[in-house]
Amino acid sequence: MARMKFLCDAERCIECNGCVTACKQEHDVPWGVNRRRVVTINDGVPGERSISVACMHCSDAPCMAVCPVDCFYRTEEGVVLHDKDLCIGCGYCFYACPFGAPQFPQQGAFGVRGKMDKCTFCAGGPEKDGSPEEFAKYGRNRLSEGKLPACAEMCSTKALLGGDGDVISEIYRNRVTLRAARGTTSGGGVPWGWDSAYGRPQVTAAGTAPGTAPAPAPAAPGGKS
Amino acid sequence: MKLYALVVLAGALLLGIAGCSERSQVVNYKQGTYQGKPDTPPYAGPPYNGDRAAWERAMAVRAQGQNEYKRTK
Numbered sequence: 001m002a003r004m005k006f007l008c009d010a011e012r013c014i015e016c017n018g019c020v021t022a023c024k025q026e027h028d029v030p031w032g033v034n035r036r037r038v039v040t041i042n043d044g045v046p047g048e049r050s051i052s053v054a055c056m057h058c059s060d061a062p063c064m065a066v067c068p069v070d071c072f073y074r075t076e077e078g079v080v081l082h083d084k085d086l087c088i089g090c091g092y093c094f095y096a097c098p099f100g101a102p103q104f105p106q107q108g109a110f111g112v113r114g115k116m117d118k119c120t121f122c123a124g125g126p127e128k129d130g131s132p133e134e135f136a137k138y139g140r141n142r143l144s145e146g147k148l149p150a151c152a153e154m155c156s157t158k159a160l161l162g163g164d165g166d167v168i169s170e171i172y173r174n175r176v177t178l179r180a181a182r183g184t185t186s187g188g189g190v191p192w193g194w195d196s197a198y199g200r201p202q203v204t205a206a207g208t209a210p211g212t213a214p215a216p217a218p219a220a221p222g223g224k225s
Numbered sequence: 226m227k228l229y230a231l232v233v234l235a236g237a238l239l240l241g242i243a244g245c246s247e248r249s250q251v252v253n254y255k256q257g258t259y260q261g262k263p264d265t266p267p268y269a270g271p272p273y274n275g276d277r278a279a280w281e282r283a284m285a286v287r288a289q290g291q292n293e294y295k296r297t298k
Contacts, residue, residue, distance in 0.1 A: 073259040085262065164285065
C-alpha cells in the first residue's frame with residue numbers, strides 16, 4: 001500500500017462545508033476546534049476557487065520536526081498522529097505547520113491552551129482501536145473499521161478524495177481527462193464551475209480513450225457559470 | 226534475643242533506606258524519536274484480525290466509492 005493522502009479538487013469544491021460538518025460530527029470535536037476547514041480564494045468573484053484543508057499528513061512533517069517532546073509518529077500507512085498524553089500544548093507545531101492544521105482547545109477566561117488536536121485521517125491514536133478512550137482523545141477510528149475518512153466519504157461533489165494515494169490520484173486523473181473533453185462553456189471564455197468540474201459518465205461507459213474527445217455537451221441548466 | 230533484635234533493627238534500617246529512594250518519573254528521552262505509547266496498525270483488531278491484505282483490499286474497494294464514473298452507468 002502506498003501512503004494515505006487527501007486530494008481536493010478545487011474545480012468541484014462548492015464550499016458547502018459538508019466535510020467540516022462530517023468531521024465535527026464523526027469525532028465529536030469540541031467548539032473552537034476545526035480539524036478541517038474550507039478556504040475560498042476570490043470569494044464571490046467569478047472564477048473563485050474553494051479547497052478543503054486539514055492535516056496533509058506530510059511525508060516530512062514539520063510538526064514532527066519541531067515537537068519538543070516528540071509526541072508525533074507516522075504510521076506505516078503514512079498517517080501522522082500524536083500522543084495526547086505526551087503533548088504539552090506548547091503550540092510549536094501550530095507555528096511550524098504551513099496549513100494551520102494543529103488546533104488547540106481554548107478553555108477558561110484566559111484562553112488556556114490545551115492538548116493539541118488535529119485531523120487523524122480517521123485513524124484514531126495510540127489507544128486500543130475502537131475503545132472509548134481512543135474516541136475521547138482522538139475521535140473515531142474508521143480506518144480500523146475498513147472505512148475511509150468521513151470528510152471525503154461525505155463530500156457531496158466528490159471534490160475531496162481520501163485514501164491510498166495511488167488509488168485516489170488515479171480517480172482524479174481519470175476525472176480530469178474526461179472533463180477536459182468537455183472543455184467549453186455555454187457563454188464562452190475559460191471553463192469554470194460546472195463546465196469544468198464534470199465530465200459525462202457515458203464517455204466512461206463507452207470506453208473512449210483519452211484524447212479522442214467527444215463533442216462538447218451544453219452546460220447543465222442552472223449551472224454556476 | 227540479642228541476635229533477633231539486631232535482625233529486626235537491620236530490617237527496619239533497610240526499609241527506612243528504601244523509603245528514601247527515588248524512582249525516576251521522567252521520560253527516558255531520546256532526541257528525535259517518538260516518545261509516546263505504541264500504536265497498533267488499523268488491521269490488527271477485528272474484523273481483520275491482523276490480515277493486512279484483506280484490509281488493503283477492503284480499502285481499495287471502498288476508495289472506488291469516491292469514483293462516480295464507476296458508480297454511474
